[in-house]
Each structure stands twice: as C-alpha cells, then as structure tokens.
Amino acid sequence: MGSEMNRRGLMKLTGGSLLAAAASTAAGRAVADEPSAVGPIIVDGCSPAAPTAEYLELLRKGGVDCWNVSMLPSLLQMSQLLEFAARNAAHVEIAKTAADIRRIKREGRISLTIGWQEADLFVMKGESDWWSKPPKTTMRLFYDLGLRVCGLIYNLTNAFAGGCLDPHVGLTKAGRTIVSQMQSLGILVDVGGHTGERSSLDIIVMAERPVVCTHSNIAALNANPRNTSDRVIEGIAKTGGLFGVSAIDPFMSWGRDDVGKRKEPRRRADIKRYVDELDYLKRLVGVDHIGVGGDFTTGATSSINPEESFAFPPEMTYLQDPIQYAQGFEDISKLPAVRAEMERRGWRTNDIDKVMGENWMRVYEASFGA
Template sequence: MTDKTPLMIDMLGGAVGLLTPPPTTPLDYGRKLIDGGLSAVNMTMALYARDIKPVLVEFFDWQNLFADAGETLLHVRTTEDILTARAEGKLGIIQGVQGLHFIEEQTPYIQILSTLGLRVAALTYNEATQFGAGCMDPVDNGLTLLGVRAVRELNRCGVLIDVSHAGERTSLEIAERSEKPVAATHSNARAITDSPRNLSDAQIKAFAATGGVIGISPYSPFCSLDERPTLEDVLAHFKYVSDLVGPEHVAIGTDFFPHSKVKWENGTRRMYPEMVGPFLFETLYAEGLAGHADLPNLPAALERAGFSTSEVEGICGLNGLRVLKAAWGA
C-alpha cells in the first residue's frame, strides 16, 4: 500500500474465518485482507446466536486473537484506531453483529457489549425479532417499543446502527428515531435489482438524511436477478445511489463471507431462495469483484465510472470513517 492508495474500509466484510492464516505463518491473521488494501473491516460475530453466551465466548476468542496476533490485527474502538492500523500496515477489526435477537429483552446488555468492543449492530436479520421486522418478513409493523428502546441505547452507547436487514417500515422508523447516522452496511439499490434485500429510494434518502452511508456490495443476488453480474453491474449501484443522494453517502460493504459450497448452499440458499435466486456458490459474487484480492482494482474502476479522485477516496473509506466517528463519539 502506498501513500496514494485511498484509505479503505469494508463496512461489512465477513466473519473471523476470513482471517485464517496460512499454516506456515500461523499468526499472520488477515493477510489477504491487508493485501487487498483494507485498513479496517466490520466483522460479524455470532451470526446465528440465540442467546448471549456464544457472543461472550466469541468476545473472549477475539480478545485472545488481538493479544496473540497483534502484528497484523488491531482492535478498533475509535476511528483513530483505524488511522493507526493504516499507518502500521495492520488490519483494524470493527466488531459487529447482524441482529440483536440474542439479548432477548435485556437492552442493558447493549452497554456491556459496547464496553467489550461492539461497534456496529443491526436490530434484525432477515426475520422479525423482538425489535422489529426483517426485510424478508411478509408483514412489517415497524419498530416495537423494545426496538425504540434499543435504538436509544445504541445511540447512547456509541454503537452504529446497521439497517441493512431491517424491513422497510422498520428501517425508516429506525432512521427517524436515531439521533446519530445509520448505515446500510451492505445493501444495493432496489430500483436496479429488485431484491427484497435491496433498498427502496425512500430508504436510501432516509438513511442519507441521517448523515449515514450505503455500503454497496458485489454479492450477486444484490446485483442481478438472473445471471452472474460483472463489475460494471456493481458500479451501476454505486452510481445510482450517488446520483440519488450524493457520493458522500456511498461506501463499500463487500459481504465477503468465509462460505464453503456445502455450507452456503445448504444454509443461506435453502433458507432464503426468494433472495438468493438462481445463484450457486461458484457465482456468488460479481466477476471482477469476487473477493478481497480484487479490491485494489476498485478505486480505478470507480474513476473510470466517472467519480472524481476525492469522491473515490470518500467511497473507499472516508465516508465510512465520518459516519463511524459520528456514531461512536469520542
């Protein structure tokens, strides 16, 4: 990475399995993400946890990982940590969850989790939770009273609210209630690709109005309804959101998860066929932006698509940095 390489933040870049080092250098965690130009990545913890115990165990594992793999990984608690990771050639790890269902009705847990290092949280995954509707639910009654309380606590505790998986009404009410910017960390434009996981124009405008960002993903079901998308198809989503609300509200959210063919096709693909469509493991991400190794090509591709150098710098990392700082506070 050179001084001219833009700061790059992946607003949703997978889970801990992506960091696995080669056997010959067993503490070289996250090397392929660092080589992909990333300075920080939001990593999802305990995706399918149903209570808080496995989440606490994962925090324990992360604490040991930060201590033992400190040559390559840096625990991000503030935006200054992201800048430190960039300066030192390390990968800053932002700890996040895609759904707070595991805290049950205990919103005081949010403060505890924040103290441990939680910095990004969604209230729902695809299904409804005690807080509101998920984007795959046929009925969306909006935020519950518990959801209103959770929004307030996340704001108070300095945790960025991720609205990627929330139902449309629920997400709009989150944006209305939140006193800090919200982010759709990995969502594309429904006007281009009519996926239930993508965002309506109303959602994009509402999230931008909070000062937030939309992280564009090369995940194939978000970019195409039939055949594997290309990099040009992904760029179309960057352009659409930028034209609608301004490039300062656009970011990167790859959704690059450490899937295996057997696990993904018998998990996500079977659970959410309405969202996944015809895609298989081999076609899960867009050609030309199919993994972190392709990320170094994105800045130049954005410039070819018509974005200025300063806009590219914003999309790659500075927009996300701004939103994280506003959400996290001091």
C-alpha cells in the same frame, strides 16, 4: 483530527528557544494526528469472513486498513475474534474509536471493528430485565468488548423489528428502546438490507446520530427482497449516514421474476454492474453517502439452498455453494479493480477515496467517537 493540538495547545514558555522547540514538537504531533499523515483510510464496512491469516493477506492485497468483522451474535464468535486479535497483535488490533483506526494504520497494522447482524444477545435469557425502567440489557458488556455496529434483525422478524421478508412490520416498543440505547452508547445502527422497510424508516425517524446500511444493494436496480428501497437510502443519507454496497451476485442479478427458471443465473454480475450501483447512489444521494460493504464470507460457512432455507427463499437467491460474488470482485483482494472501474468512468480521486473508506470514517467519528 488534530486531537493533540485541540486538547493541549502550546504552553506559554519563557525564552525564545524553548518556545520554538515546544512549537515545533507540538506541530509535529499535530501533523502525525492528521488523516493526511496516513493517507485516506480504506474500509470494508461489512464482511462475515473467518478471521484467519489467509484473510488478512487478502485484506492487504486489497489495500484495506479497517475491516468491520460482521457476525451473527454469538458469545463463541466474539471470544474467537478476541483470541485471534491477541494471537496476531503484530498485525491487527480491535479498534474502538476512529482515532484507533488511524493510529493502527500508522503502525502498519489492520484495524478490526466488530459488527453484529442482529441484536438478540442484548436480551439474553436470565441476563436482562425488561420489568425495570429503563430496561436493563447486556449492551454495555458487548460495547466494552468492542461491538460498534449492529443491526436489529436478520431477514425474519424478531422482538425488535420486521425483517426484509416482513417489510410492512414496524419497529416495536422494545426495538425503539434498543435503538435509543445503541445511539446513546455509541453503537452504529444498521438498517435496510436484512431489516424491513417499515422498521428501517421507523429507525431513521427517531435517529439522533447517523445510521447506515452496512451491506445491501439497490431495489430500484433489481427487485430482490434483500435489497433496499430509494426511500430508505434517502432516509439514511438525511441522518448523515451511508449505504454500503454488497458484492453478492444474486442481489444484483436475481429476483422474484427468476424463481423457477434456473438454479444458476445466465448472466452473473460483474465489476461494471457493481459500479453501476455506486453510480446510481451518487445520483440519488451524493458521494458522501456511499461505502463498500462487500459481505464476503471467505473461510466461513457459505452454502445456501433456497429450497431448504426459510430465511433465504427462492425469490432472494439461487442455489449457492459457495456464495457467488460479482465476477472480478470475488473477494476483498480485488477491491483495486473497483477503484480502476470508477476511475475509468471519470470519478474524481477525492470522491473515490470517500467511497473507499473516508465516508465510513466520518460516520464512525459521529457514531462512536473521533
């Protein structure tokens, strides 16, 4: 914020008129650089939707300024996203700093940040050297392409960490190295949710910058293995990070006790149930540590059959084709309805703005640069 003034200041000039003109110009630049010049930033902190013109329209209807395009690590998906941004440069740009996000909003466009839901591509076969010290990975390549957010694991344990289906498995030596490199380089580490509790807590202990949970729900409100415990949420907050709340229905309405009872829930989660999560987090860790991580799969493959899926077992979800979301918050265009429910419950405007995006911006600045 105010970066132009911080870097330059006013040059000392002779002549009153020149000094006044220089002061006026510099002040104008400073005002333009301030967040107030563009208003609060609204962020969807995690959604693996397909990058399409149709989804951009949903983002606009929702008032979203920045979308963290979340994906399983894939060279093809990375390439396709870069191609999408190039074809639609009049409407979007991949942001690599928080300043980029604010600038892109000033220009009337939507910023895209890139996120992965697991870290396997950092150690591609034949492209990594784990015999060297420190180990050599592909991390810098993907960072330069725009990767700024990354989790280590997707539900099932890998070489780095335990997944949410193995909650007692801790962070491995390789995982500690990857986390250290991510934090040093400026890639925001994603814990909780897909990552198991023990591994999440291990990451939190070693964190030197904020860590986040980009998209999950609260285990204390619904006993689902995909949800995150209060211990992890409180740990995230202590690092200065935040918890992004997912809008996926079964994480709020389905759990271990529902296995075998039904294929569709009798009572779907709705906007009120979604905001219950925000209220709980406000009481637990405060408004500075809450964000939106809708986890919308619009336009992408979004069918889950827990009877056939090892990574999505019946205690985690019911048969979903397509994936079901909270009623009234079925896609990102409905985000204003969440704000309206928060207002109805008496949330202050400033606090709503934090949850809608300014908390994400604070964490982005601390992680990958102002």
